[in-house]
Amino acid sequence: MVVNSSQRRMSITAMAVVLSAIASFSFGSSTRVAVALSAFLTLLATGAAIFTTPGLRSSHPVVVRAALTITTVDVVLFATYFFPANTNTNLATGAAMSIVLLGLSFLTGASGQISLGNGAFMGVGAFAMAIWANHHATSPIVVGLLVAIVSGALVGLLLGLPATRLRGPYLAGMTLAFAVAFAAILSSFNSWTGGDSGLQLPTAATPPHWLLGFFDSGTSLLTTNSMWLADIAIVVTGVAFFFMANLFASRTGRAMRLIRDNDVAAELVGVSLPRGRVVAFVVSSAYAALGGALSTLIDNAVSPSTYSFALSITILSLIVIGGIGTIPGALIGGIVYAYSNSVITWITNQTGLNPQGNLASQLNGIIFGGLLIVTMLFAPLGISGTARHLWRTRRRRTPR
């Protein structure tokens, strides 16, 4: 009997699942923990099996992407249980930001254009979420997130429609104007947006009872809540990345890259340039809004001062550093964001700067602005693009 490799893999997976279930039941302190542990291991094993099956990558790329997403999300969710509260908060913040970055990365990767206003689009989502929650206190979180996505897309359409018809810096300039105007826009709708003080969510997002059951009764609210928020952010991020990975690889995605690389060629094969650019911009605005909505959830409030022009610039810097036009670049940028404040505090301490001094307070701008310039001049592909480039050239050089 001939056993092919994929059948062998399947049986190994099945065995691993059964073994892990038995293991968790025998080691677990309670049924609840055992169920959770075996669910975790099952997902992990299945994902790993699918991901490593040869040939599947080219024949069913969507399945492989789904498996990769589920496995990664699974592992990170599991890890949040053990993380301290501040790590989970950083994780949630970084995840929300990486969604925003993903949208911007797609815009540039697909259309070769750039937005200087994604901080404001993030703000659109953040306020949409807060306003919705204040009017529909009992509606599930998912609905709020969807409302934010739609709001971001609509505003994106309004601004993108005129600007994306033009090549050149028009979109960049228009989005800059939007980012600068955003504070004024918020305050002219201050009966909705709460003016300068912003909005509070009516109820904080608290973990459901079944999840609380995993913790000792003495565990602090901070620990459980931050884990729950991180979990939400991670699941949403997983979904967002999954969709985007498929979009990058889809016919539309390829058509858009064609637009970026060569207008004429794209027009020859019948790709509508303006429509492609508008779609890319709308997707990027919607992603920014989703990231903003998550931030509102994480902070349990939204304040207009968060969504300043400076935030838009930070977003730009993060994706340029991470690798513009790439998917991993968005993740790298998210991580950098989550830890940037700690790093800057660290630098301030190490260099012995007066933390209240002028220089220390401007360190953020000097470092991020400097990184923007240096990256663009010397490694325009960012961390992820440069790493991939190095990896490929090395593989090509080493004889097989």
Add this chain to the structure above:
Amino acid sequence: MDPFLTSRIMTDLLGGLTNGVVYGLVALSLVLVWRSTGILNFAQGAMPMVATYLGMGLLSYNLSYWPCVAVAIVAGFTIGGITERVLVRGLYGKPEINPIVVMVGFLIVLEAVAAAVWSTKPRGLPSPFSAIDWQIGGKPFGLSDFSVFEILTAIGVMAVIAALFRFTKLGLQLRASAIAPEVSRLLGVRVGRMLTLGWMLSTAVGTITTILVASNYFTGLTPQVMDGVFAFGFIAAAVGGLDSPVGSIVAGVSIGIILQFVGDYLNSNDIILTALLILVVSLMVRPNGLFTRSSARRV
């Protein structure tokens, strides 16, 4: 006396004109760089801001006003030239987002460095002329000595730039380098120098603008003094046509006047909203700008 001269409409008109010439100057400086090098300089506000700090900072060393202005303008020329040589030179022919990102980075660095060196506290610049409105028949008329100075300076700068481009050998070479760099080089034009010169001129124009802004507005000189003005200037340049110096100036003045009325009759919040609306609508109607003949799709 004709009461119309002191009416609210007239006052707004003149106030708008005074602001508008400033937007026109910013737009003009953007157009100078765009036409010669195909780059929208997002640091167009920040570079002159640094030049202004350098020049006007000498006031505290007992240098008098006009020499300080001269130093600031020289600093503007220098900063523009160095920036083109060091930062921008390598960006020609690169994908269009590269220069955008680099210039945004430069904007951030300059503003942060300026804040670190000179702090974010506003510095009042002494004004060489009174900023108190003239009186006609006991009522304020919408102009002051300073605003007349501002308008005349703007007109003067525009006239000098126009004359330079129209009537001089240098202007001919500047224009040729912008339109047809390769042919110009075959004719012996030092195109590289012309590009540098374009940036120098643009930053010098920006410095004069910054000095006007920092002395006229009640804001004084701060690292971010040009942020808002830059946004309006960009809107003017986009509406008038990034390729069109005349168009961008006309658009700047018109936008200044419209926004003055909006601020007076509506609400100060609505100023930037209106500006954004003007930009959106005009790009919808005339994507290449109201005054551009050729297509703005320079690929």
Add this chain to the structure above:
Amino acid sequence: MITIENLTVSFGAVQALRDVTMQVETGKITAVLGANGAGKTTLLRTISGLKEPVQGSILLDGRPLVRERPENIARMGVGHVPEGRGVIGEFTVEENLRLGAMITKAPLNEGLDEQYRQFPVLGERRKQHAAKLSGGERQMLAMARALIARPTVLLLDEPSLGLAPIVTAQLMHTIHDLCSSRNLTVILVEQNASSALRIADHAVVLHLGTVVANDAASTVAADEKLRQYYLGMVE
């Protein structure tokens, strides 16, 4: 005199010129002939510094031109009328000429008058935008713009392109006159081999980047094989 030795020029993997060696005599017309893609334009662009060769040297009266900037080469007296003429359509006729005269010390008016005498059409249309000129008029403007700088060497890239036969004949006549009256050294790149050979002293035939013939114009014109294989002159 221009001395070119072992000149190799490539665009990535494509070698546009391979080991080209040739001499261009002062005060003579040297025709450079060859089919599309032979490397003629590349040769001129390399001489005027727009393209850097992979190897080889170009000397103008003993002075090396390789790695010199195009604007300096122009200032050394090399005028180049590029393929497609390179007239600046946004400029008026006179502005184009003024741009051409930038590098001479001679008074502008003298130069303008001289060119308007040589090409009277240009004088009539001096205030018009060059974009409005006909193909032949543009060619004259391009020539005039190069000549007003008083070059010692003139590189002409397919001046007859798109011109009626009679205009081409006139143009060739003008080139010949200029060459003898001013002692100009001319490199004349042409597809139209027969009209070029009629006025040229010397001819170089390029094929896929290499020199396949380098001889007196009359010899090349008489060579049946060259005419058939490389110049497409079958009568």
